[in-house]
Amino acid sequence: MLALDIKNLNKTYEHFHLKDVSFQLEKGYIMGFIGANGAGKTTTIKSILNLIHIDSGEIRIFGKNMAEHELELKQEIGFAFGNIDFYTRSKIKTLTNVIKTFYRNWDDETYYKYLRKFNLIEDKKIAELSTGMKVKYSLALALSHGAKLLILDEPTSGLDPVARDNLLETFQELVMDGEISILFSTHITSDLEKCADFITYIHNGQIINSSEKEQFIDAYRLLNGTNEQLDMVKDQLISYKTHSFGFTGLIHTKDWDPSLDMKSTVPNLEEIMIYFSKMEDMYV
């Protein structure tokens, strides 16, 4: 079953266009949503949550159209925005008492379980929480109302490496029984190498690739060769950098002819992102 199904989403701002964004997330898996600053991650997430008006497209969550079933579906969705401060002067306890009234499946026992797990103290004011604690508080709220789809916008940004690792482990525990699905955006590619099952890559408002992690990485090769060899493959490269020994360039695996005598390696996610971002510099 699909937890999330996005089809041909379009949204235009004055200087930005989300173009025919489509991707699917299977129930019970973690999808990392990557892209450079300004690529359109937050705009896509806000569109999914119906927080902004989209120009066209369809968003289905657990098979139901989000625009038609928003209130019902929001009971099943938990979301967290890494950088947002909300009601900063209230205590955790006060804010929770307001929020829980919106959710028919709210469960106090689960809530206190997660407060303990995340070391959150109810009497603390939101302003006193660190970035990581705010993310954990949002997660505790989401899990206490039985959310089955977690949509998290840069939940790990601003976290130290230990806190990030803890949070990624929590994500993996949450999806273990196959009931919960997680979509989280990030530009920290090592987060995805650790815990994502699927990767969706957005670049300039367009989806470049959305697939299972190993398959995603396997779709590209990094080539190293001499300047003479560059001339042989230049037209097939996504982009390349030259240096004193020759060049390094990214190519789609399907466009690569292994019989050519050139060194090829499997790139990591960061290298894939870097070479895609160089693409514009080369062809404008």
Ligand SMILES: Nc1ncnc2c1ncn2[C@@H]1O[C@H](COP(=O)(O)OP(=O)(O)OP(=O)(O)O)[C@@H](O)[C@H]1O
């Ligand atoms: N309300 C708005 N009005 C006009 N332009 C907007 C608005 N919101 C976002 N944009 C533009 O849309 C583009 C995509 O922004 P978005 O926040 O979706 O990117 P992002 O991938 O989440 O980036 P980051 O990693 O920096 O958070 C940017 O160029 C941004 O300036």
